[in-house]
Amino acid sequence: VENVRLVDRLSSRRAVVGTLYLTATHVIFVENGSETRKETWVLHSQISSIEKQATTATGCPLLIRCKNFQVIQLVIPQERDCHDVYISLIRLARPVKYEELYCFSFNPKLDKEEREQGWKLVDLHEEYNRMGVPNNYWQISDVNRDYGVCDSYPTEVYVPKSATAHIIVGSSKFRSRRRFPALSYYCKGNNASICRSSQPLSGFSARCLEDEQMLQAIRKANPGSDLIYVVDTRPKLNAMANRAAGKGYENEDNYSNIKFQFIGIENIHVMRNSLQKMLEVCELKSPSMSDFLWGLENSGWLKHIKAIMDAGIFIAKAVAEEGVSVLVHCSDGWDRTAQVCSVASLLLDPYYRTMKGFMVLIEKDWVSFGHKFNHRYGNLDGDPKEISPVIDQFIECVWQLMEQFPCAFEFNERFLINIQHHVYSCQFGNFLCNSQKERRELKIKERTYSLWAHLWKNRADYLNPLYRSDHSQTQGTLHPQITPCNFLYKFWSGMYNRFEKGLHPRQSVTDYLMAVKEETQQLEEELEVLQERLANLQKAQSGNNKVKSKQQDQSKQFGLYTSNNSLANTPQEYSSDLKSFPSRSPSQGDEDSALILTQDNLKSSDPDLSANSDQESGVEDLSCRSPSGGGCLPSEDSGKDSDEAVFLAG
């Protein structure tokens, strides 16, 4: 469709004209005119809603909201075209078969071997070995070999050595969806562990001997402690309501030596609505500070984030400080349980704060234990009530921790944003389906590529420059501040407003330090080369040198000289690399920094992300963001009579 206008969300006056293309996998908008022909690519799988608004004189507006928080407003001249686009997108954004998803057509030009290598990057078997199991207390159980006991669990499950197959199967029958207690994290230092399960089918009074034995087995696997915590991550009221349906929670009287604890994390429906409310705040056109803070508070989002963090902190403390094992569950044990176990693991084990370790963590607590990616993130058309930002919340918890512990993580914010993007993108096979069983049946590993390999290949982009493996923050358990700590939880504009570049710091400290570190590395190399050459030269001068060797030396020098020449230019080259520092690139002379700085896109290897760059002037941003209400200062050609009206609107 031609002559489509892409409207800037913040100021309805500004729009670019271009052509809209629909392909099998993407919506592509290509700008007319400008020499760069800027392109905006949106994956169909990212589209969360499409809204056709009332036709105006200029055309038919179409609002596309994306799951990665991008909002695109298009105006299509002909109503009929708009309708066609609308109908096509509705169909394309809601595939019904896995085969329609992008990952089955996405081809990064890797051969079969590279693909297989990619899938091997994260190996859970290796991970459990790293934790120190199997050992005297824990073993691999093969009861779930053919997904016979629990179809949402992985085939390899780690259980206490004293838990026989009989106990496991018995316990599984007493748990929702047969998700019996299994090992999530084992602390080598003190034998304490984190186990996970679903709720017991206790109703008001039901008991299960095997389940009681199972919990006892978990306790025995930690000889240093004579009790275990059972953490129910639900609000108490929800858990009690479940009893009426024959589900519920453990009765302390029936289990020996357990300590039962509720931690009130709300359910997926509350979280979905909370995010919805927060996004409405983010979408406000020019909110006042009160609108924003009030809306943020009203959404309850940060309160929920804090609840998840508090649960993680509680468990990490029990394991690290008290040396007590913890069994975590919610209802089905695949949402809140996954959040809480992974936050606790992240706090406990510095390995999970490395790039590789973080991939392993998501693979372990989310992918392998049957977090329902397909349902929660709506990859295939399904029940909208199943959709909920569960992993988004976990990712945000990590970001909140990064803000408190700037040196503790090997990766940076961009890494998190990319993972969030790909949870929804369906470009890679990792997060497809609802369980390991389904993924095996679909032969995901043979037919798609792994996100982890893709991220690993570009890991230089995702490094936190402040991370040092020998830094104190990268050792041992992290202890976030518990009280008072409300103010520590902040709105993450880098995520929820990430496509509005104008809102973000115009200079990125991370990028700057990464560039400095890169230069440092080059300098180190050059230093070595120079020292070597100097030594050679001195040797050559001191000794009686033959012409031959001298020529050799010279030829060698020549080669080095050219490379040296390029190295000598590094400071300049480095400055032109560094778009965010216009002062260093004289070519961009008189323009305003804001104009240049906003061109500093999310530096990313993903075309999907970087193509959405928004080159807008910070000045105009300012004027339309100002509370004077939509008034847009004419930036260059002043002197028009309308100026005053615009100014005085404030």
Added chain:
Amino acid sequence: MEFAELIKTPRADEAVLRCPFQPALQGTLCLTGHHLIFSSRRRDSAEELWLLHSDIDCIEKRFVGSLGTIIIKCKDLRIIQLDIPGMEECLNIASSIEALSTLDSVTLMYPFFYRPMFDLLEDGWSSFLLEQEFELLSSETNEWRLSCVNEEFSVCPSYPPLVIVPKSVDDEVLRKVALFRQGGRFPVLSYYHKKNGMAMLRSSQPLTGTNGRRCKEDEKLINATLRSGRRGFVIDTRPLSVAQQARAKGGGFEQEVHYPQWRRIHKYIERFNILQESFIKLVEACNDQSHNMDRWLSKLEASNWLTHIKELLTAACLAAQCIDREGASVLVHGSEGTDSTLQVTSLAQIILDPRCRTIRGFEALVVREWLQAGHPFQQRCAQSAYSNSKQKWEAPVFLLFLECVWQIHRQFPCSFEFNEQFLIMLFEHAYASQFGTFLGNNENERAKLKLPQKTMSLWSWVNRPEELRRFQNPLYEANSLVIWPSVAPQSLQLWEGVFLRWNRPSKFLDEAEEERINIIKYNKELQAKVNALRRQLAELEAQEVVQEEP
């Protein structure tokens, strides 16, 4: 008066000091004329706390049996607790602290007694003279002149002796204009934008009154700053309704009929007393120990502090935009021209002028736009957020300015030569200091107090290389461009460095800063090494060529 008279109990042993995030310390408490000193008895690491009495905002007493507790709330927002055994001692000490921290006479303040322990490299009192500023300006344009019409502080008591005004306007005109502006604050040059020759002026409100009095000289003065055929903008920091009400009290605003070449824009910046209320509420919210997330956000919202930040930044950006983008001159004023006016003019300069983003340039800005321009520091900073005595002149006007600078700094972390600590240091010294810089309400008072002769300037201390090092931003790369900050709510944050400074452990953040410094330091060292080797190599190669040639 002898301080000894006020000190009823000079010393208490067996006292316990409790600071947030630190273990309680046992030790001895001493009171001197200007300090509260606490030294721990631990022999291994003798820890000492020196607290200026003038830094104490208020104290509270509590008794449990004979154990007294004094809670000291400081102007830098820190709260410390002292446990003192013995009711009488405790009461004596509390009343002594109270008396010493609320001395009436300026000349009894610590700066008059402070003797520096460092060599004076440069006298800060004469570091930033308007003459130097004018010299710089003269190299760009000859449209302005230095006027000493206010030499005796007779034309405007709150202006400095020297001001910069349009060349075509003589002192006689200035005297007449002064009568037409509140407090005699006639329009003077605040900033000259080299790029396009546009000027920013500041003044107080015109005294038009209800019958629309006009002053030809005033019109002449501000029109003299316009290029022929160009228009200017008057940015009034009050809403139109307030400006209109001001007429009833003899104030007013520039009316279009008399100033046809000027367009008036009203931008609402809260008056200082509202800001003080907001400050108190915010600090209360930050010190709230409850666990409820909702209450924190609603309290933050209710304090309105960030709203003020947003409004102020917006107004400053607008002024900057008029100058840089519209190519127009700007006159900024509110009512008195000593608070919101200065906030706007100084922030606009941060945005426009790269020099103001250097340490030296920022100091010059504070001197020029705040101290010399007559911001009443002594009134505004007499008390901070804890004081319960209701005095009506206190307001965090300067703090709000510093926070706005911090907000811009956060958005352009590589464009400022100074770091956050520099801004925090200025906040502290504005409220309590051993230096005389922030004493007095204007240059007139400072001259009468003979501050330059009797006290040390803050700048003499700050600009020493060893102090400067602490305030340098390792990421700084001179950026000659205009920097336009975002004023969207998503882009503004609470200034944790000030408001949560004592409520959060800063260890991890400090470590991160240290890493940043080290990364850059190492890079610079390597650069130096590589350059040295390159030179050495070039020399050797040159020798080689010489050897080879014969």
